[in-house]
């Protein structure tokens with residue numbers, strides 16, 4: 148494939164989520180930011196990718212335009228995985244992880260989209276001819292920070308048929324409100340986003356065990372202290388999930404033996420190529436993957452394709468917010484706790500030009 152041109156489209160799509168806005172960032176989170184990459188080949192194919200942007204859209208866009216895309220445009224690429232390693236080597240002096248890797252993830256995803264389209268197959272079919280068509284998903288709630296609101300949205304998710312629900316609550320009263328609103332057999336988890344001190348973890352983990360939490364996600368800072376995570380898991384008998392902030396399979400090789408659930412994020416870890424290597428590692432370590440995918444750009448479909456192809460991936464994460472519009476009107480929706488694969492070639496992400504025009508900011 149000869150890459151003739153590339154364009155980065157910066158998008159912001161408003162959403163509502165019922166929260167008071169106390170998210171992970173200093174400012175209230177009201178818009179999903181998407182750094183969308185469009186690659187075009189000399190034979191007329193279009194590939195789509197996405198780099199993690201969360202609340203730093205311009206940073207990811209700049210990394211793509213200044214660092215990564217000059218090494219992509221004009222290249223003839225036969226293997227996205229080999230090209231990914233070449234990019235990693237050329238750019239390693241800018242940092243192996245973080246923004247550089249998010250930008251490389253976008254390129255890798257777009258190249259795999261092109262590969263599958265060239266083969267006239269979905270990405271899942273390109274990776275595994277016997278892939279799944281329907282995938283289980285879980286509701287990933289935002290942080291509400293008060294028990295009544297937690298109870299309301301947890302009950303709402305359970306009523307919509309989700310058998311697994313993830314809170315992003317960090318205090319005992321809020322987590323307990325979720326448990327009471329969704330008793331067993333609903334599987335309940337909470338994502339701490341690295342907010343507990345070791346002392347807080349010591350006092351809270353027995354309650355997580357008593358409430359039979361399915362997993363506790365990123366309890367401690369820093370998240371890459373895998374031995375400390377393993378110690379919590381063993382001491383309290385509650386599964387630990389982590390990995391959304393790990394980049395490349397190198398970091399997962401350190402993590403895999405220590406915790407029950409690995410959480411690579413396709414638009415952060417290094418794209419499809421690195422995600423597939425994490426699948427291999429998880430299989431070898433007899434661990435399950437719970438992909439990190441609170442996304443609404445190509446990262447959403449890329450995760451579905453990977454999950455369909457690799458049964459080591461267990462549940463699709465669906466962020467429980469009301470997005471004003473989807474870029475792709477055919478974006479598969481979670482219903483009754485499961486989601487169907489897109490029916491088209493490649494990733495199955497085909498944005499409506501009118502939506503791109505409406506939400507682009509650059």
Ligand SMILES: [Mg+2]
Pocket residue numbers: 338340364365391439
């Ligand atoms: Mg998380």
